Amino acid sequence: MTALLSCRDLVVEYPTADGVLRAVDRVSLDIERGKTFALVGESGCGKSTLARAIVGLARVASGSIQLEGEELTGLSQRELRKYRPAIQMIFQNPYGSLNPRLSVGRIVEEPMMVQRIGTPATRRQRVLDLLDRVGLTAAAAAQYPHQFSGGQRQRVAIARALALSPKLIICDEPVSALDVSVQAQVLNLLVELQRELGISYLFISHDLAVVRRIAHSTAVMYLGRIAARSSSRDFWKAPAHPYVRALKDATPSMEAIRNGAPRHQILEGEIPSALNPPPGCRFSSRCRYATDLCRDVEPPLREVAEQSWVACHLVSVTTEGGVVLPKAPDAAS
């Protein structure tokens, strides 16, 4: 079965004062129908830029994005318009993503108005249906964004994203700005909607823990490249990529506390600038295991286990099929 959305060797660049910055450097991924693909990484990794390129907010320098086999790159804004209903987006900041001067009902109706779907009467009914679907009352339609909390505003944003019956919704850190208990509400809602409507999600997050609950397939990005990608739960319990492992260790986890896990080793250093990445592996400058090979040659994504791909020269597969990292040069790892 072909994927709903495929990216192949996607490159997205920004001009900056100090030169051209390659925010996304030859990234390929597939999003399946009705499933969630999570993209995780820290600042500067390119995850948000990739999302924006897919939805048409950022220009693609090279590579392809295909929606059900149809090529989206290279289309003008006008040509792109007919694909818009299929790919929608929910933004991170609940306080900036709704027009403060429009009523909630109007905000949710707007996509249908723009795409000239239905009549005012049928649209109004659909708005009420959508609000109900996301857990808001009909009275909300007449109110304004400032009257709602962050979590409720995200629900409005979700209702708006659903208005055109999209096949794919890009969720750009939709819960990062919300309190923990509200995060749970919104995440549960997204999962429910996926089950009911068969929508795919591209879920962007900086938090590995959040995505592990809702993603079928997860990729971690570092400086514009994918470091590891897997749809296997086991892989993420002990990720076999030095950076991904460090990222997981750095995320405070209740599981680790329950198991009385000892303090992990801290990853030192800062994320380098993406302007002049090293010729080899992007992570080599901070990696404990780095060898000359790592510094000179960029590691390709290799399938190291079932449904798991890792971009690292040093990861090996044991005879039992387990994936391991090499021992660190200074013994303790």
Place this chain on the structure above:
Amino acid sequence: MIARASFLERYYLSRTGVVGLIILMLVIVMAVFGPILYPVDPWEMVARPLQWPSLGSENPLGSDVLGRDVLSGLVNGARVSLIIGISATAAAVTIGVTIGALAGYFRGFIDDVLMRITEVFQTIPNFLFVIVLVAVFRPSVFTISTAIAVVSWPAVARLVRGQFLTLRQRAFVESCVVIGMSTPRIIFTQILPNCMAPVIVTSSIMIATAILIEAGLSFLGLGDPNVMSWGAMIGFGRQSLRTAWYLTLIPGVAIQLTVLSISFVGEALNDALNPRL
């Protein structure tokens, strides 16, 4: 969220704003109904010259050096001031919003070109430029209004451009791109309504400034010779300043009260439209 007080409620919180509004209403009423209720021709020489104001008499505010009725001048001058103030501001805002919106939304080359043009107009000293324009094109209410608009629009353009640069990057504008909204629609329905608050406040101040510029022109004798304006009255009263200073005081106070009341209203509008303290 705490329920926000309505715009009117917030406006009434400002006492100066309320006072300003009352005074402004009086000036407007005077301008609209005054000449109808008090149909004395301001140019006609109806009385003995230089008569002091005495409220019960035929000329309640006295007469000027040529025997013209001061009250009539006051009442008709209100019309002139307000017409010039409002029309100049309306023109300046229209030009400024258009240029600012285009520059702020499209950025890049269009922004550069438009901003260079704006700078040219901004760096010319306002009042002198108005004088030049009016002198070249013969003074009339129309040319005066136009000239004032020509020097006033850059401020609006800069303001709107700044607003557009910020708002354009907001997520709610991007979400409109994502649903396939066309650019003009985004500009008019999404961004423009969200930047009108500072424009409204600036407009109110601009009306006051326009009135002052007009008064200055008329004082110098460059105003429309066919209309009696407050500035002109002050100009006429200049020579008799020592003995008949009421000729300067009365229109002067009128200008001052009008400008002050507009400032108060502008400030109160600012607070009322921007409840995020």
Place this chain on the structure above:
Amino acid sequence: MRPILEVRGLSIEAGSESRPIPIVQEVSFSVTAGSTLAIVGESGCGKSMTALSLMRILPEPGVRISAGEIRFDDEDLVTASEQRMQELRGNIISIIFQDPIASLNPIQTIGDQIIEVIRTHRSVSKREARSRAIELLRSVRLPDAERRINYYAHRLSGGMCQRVMIAMAMAGAPRVLIADEPTTALDTTVQAQVMALLRKAQTETGTAIILITHNLAAAAEAAENVAVMYAGRIIEHGPVRDIFLAPAHPYTKGLLGAIPDDADRDGDVAKLTEIPGNVPRPGTLPEGCAFEPRCKNSQARCRQERPDLFREGNRLVACFYPDSGTIAQ
């Protein structure tokens, strides 16, 4: 061990004197040398205001301490003079904030800012202060400290700015360090670095740390004790491991269940525990228990009476029907 800082019955209110709105009510906790207390809660629970009140830097006159004591050694900081507070601030009691880049003065070099802090509290020469500043920057592992001391804040990343903040906060060898959401604005790997740095500072100087955070897992990793706040009150208070492994208060339980964590999930995507409803706004609290409208276990008594903090085993809980089945007695 005697606590360094002991807060008793602290209450903070906002609004006018005639119609006050309580923000924090009757909060009590203490912290001993070399240990960390985490104050945990969601937005609007009053944890940040509590932190600010400890240094008497509440945004007055709108917000003020209305009752209670903050005992530091033998002094009550609530009634201490402003002059005395200035002696303490940045010196004996320090604070670091959430947004490190915004917390630094953009028009002064970081070196000048640290030197300023040092010289405010000690009379040393500029040269001595400068070498001490470099030492401090090295101790927070800021790479290339001698060069970077002349940098302006905008040239540094968020993580580096937070290190500078920690250096400034530790300049006076404080006995109490308040960290108000110190890592929220930072990348995950940088968060771990900063928390490790705070731990190191604590081990080296015996500073007590009060960590304000909404991240329960971070609190569990960093602190020995935790106080969970809801709607301006502490509703559960005790050793962090015990509380997080076996929460007694329904709110704490709900919070922990709402954390996406992989420990008990298998098969397909499972559901996170939701706490229905919203946090009540200050000034609109119900009679009785503030959490009652959202609580699964609520009974009639909860609506009529507000539960005080009761001792249950090794912790305090503000609930009439806590889940004591899980608590060790």
